[in-house]
Amino acid sequence: MRSSPARTGGVATGTGDRSRPRFVLPALCVTQITSWGVLYYAFPVLLPHLTRETGWSSTAATGAFSAALLVSAITGIPIGRLLDRRGPRAVMTAGSVLGTASVLAIAASPGFAVFAAAWLCAGAAMAATLYPPAFAALTRWWGDDRVRALTVLTLAGGLASTVFAPLTAALVEQLGWRATYAALAVILAAVTVPAHALALRAPWPQHASDAPRRSPGRASDREPAARTRPFLLLTAAMTLSACTVYAVVIGLVPLLDERGATPTEAAWALGLGGVGQTLGRVFYAPLARRTGVTTRTTALIAAGGATTAALALVPGPIVLLTVLAVAAGTVRGNLTLLQATAVTDRWGTRHYGRLSGILSAPVTLATGLAPFAGAALAGPLGGYPALFLTLAAVSALSAALALGGTPRASTAG
Numbered sequence: 250m251r252s253s254p255a256r257t258g259g260v261a262t263g264t265g266d267r268s269r270p271r272f273v274l275p276a277l278c279v280t281q282i283t284s285w286g287v288l289y290y291a292f293p294v295l296l297p298h299l300t301r302e303t304g305w306s307s308t309a310a311t312g313a314f315s316a317a318l319l320v321s322a323i324t325g326i327p328i329g330r331l332l333d334r335r336g337p338r339a340v341m342t343a344g345s346v347l348g349t350a351s352v353l354a355i356a357a358s359p360g361f362a363v364f365a366a367a368w369l370c371a372g373a374a375m376a377a378t379l380y381p382p383a384f385a386a387l388t389r390w391w392g393d394d395r396v397r398a399l400t401v402l403t404l405a406g407g408l409a410s411t412v413f414a415p416l417t418a419a420l421v422e423q424l425g426w427r428a429t430y431a432a433l434a435v436i437l438a439a440v441t442v443p444a445h446a447l448a449l450r451a452p453w454p455q456h457a458s459d460a461p462r463r464s465p466g467r468a469s470d471r472e473p474a475a476r477t478r479p480f481l482l483l484t485a486a487m488t489l490s491a492c493t494v495y496a497v498v499i500g501l502v503p504l505l506d507e508r509g510a511t512p513t514e515a516a517w518a519l520g521l522g523g524v525g526q527t528l529g530r531v532f533y534a535p536l537a538r539r540t541g542v543t544t545r546t547t548a549l550i551a552a553g554g555a556t557t558a559a560l561a562l563v564p565g566p567i568v569l570l571t572v573l574a575v576a577a578g579t580v581r582g583n584l585t586l587l588q589a590t591a592v593t594d595r596w597g598t599r600h601y602g603r604l605s606g607i608l609s610a611p612v613t614l615a616t617g618l619a620p621f622a623g624a625a626l627a628g629p630l631g632g633y634p635a636l637f638l639t640l641a642a643v644s645a646l647s648a649a650l651a652l653g654g655t656p657r658a659s660t661a662g
Contacts, residue, residue: 329606344377
């Protein structure tokens with residue numbers, strides 16, 4: 250029986266007995282743009298300015314940022330468990346407060362030790378404010394219609410770099426990197442703290458009606474899904490795929506440079522690839538309706554490998570390479586939604602926060618480490634075309650692992 254708005258705190262009802270708070274989706278779209286923009290995309294813009302002023306090496310400063318991603322991966326697991334029990338309001342509000350304090354500490358850091366420690370705190374804030382908790386909120390509240398909500402959210406999230414990279418660049422030219430980070434911290438607090446505190450107040454469904462039933466002889470709560478072979482294979486596939494995808498993002502400009510592109514042409518190719526990533530997410534919902542979960546997972550990962558191989562093998566012209574970069578971005582956008590729905594497609598929503606946190610941890614690590622690993626391997630392999638071929642082979646392995654990443658009978662876990 251559906252709840253009335255009066256009984257659900259002024260919310261619109263969703264599929265089955267799920268209540269969809271009216272303002273959750275627009276609020277999360279705004280907070281994802283802001284959180285990603287301040288906690289993630291501002292750093293590469295400010296990096297040259299802060300290293301020039303402080304004398305810290307680019308490697309050291311980037312290492313502090315990468316350490317934040319490591320902390321995000323580790324803390325995402327207990328945060329996922331807390332989300333399952335309590336919902337996103339307290340988690341995401343506290344994450345916004347911590348993120349604000351961390352960015353202010355980064356801005357005021359008198360030395361590298363404080364700078365690095367502040368980034369470690371920012372990593373915990375990332376785990377509590379970026380995609381995983383937002384995905385958990387929409388997955389539980391939107392139920393069977395979650396793909397549409399997740400698509401809208403990731404379309405908005407894709408605008409974070411579009412909004413905050415130029416904003417950060419404009420601010421740093423006028424204020425310097427420290428004052429810019431302080432200004433961004435104010436924006437983060439003003440936008441995300443009240444939005445998370447006020448928009449995520451609806452009752453949190455404790456039991457997901459679409460959680461798959463257990464089958465005799467299959468995994469039960471005594472054999473959690475996270476310990477089963479399909480989950481481990483899926484995690485390995487997603488992690489290797491992330492290695493490929495994000496090494497390609499950072500390696501695209503050097504690859505095009507080796508192909509004779511000018512810096513401007515390479516920048517355009519990278520930027521248009523980002524546009525393809527955002528727009529490509531529109532195609533995920535129709536794809537999900539027409540394909541099974543194993544077919545969809547394997548095909549998208551294989552498509553990522555195919556575009557990577559094409560970039561490695563096609564010598565030019567630059568226009569064609571740019572088209573391939575857009576195609577790679579389109580696949581990359583779909584892979585974001587593939588990860589967001591991987592758990593619910595196989596094990597339901599009951600333990601989404603915990604399972605998604607476990608799945609996301611190595612993927613987040615791969616996202617942070619892959620660019621450095623790619624740059625380190627390009628030289629020994631003989632250049633970026635050879636690196637991209639190697640990455641394509643990794644994608645092929647990932648696609649093969651994905652074939653075993655779906656349980657024969659869905660289990661709760």
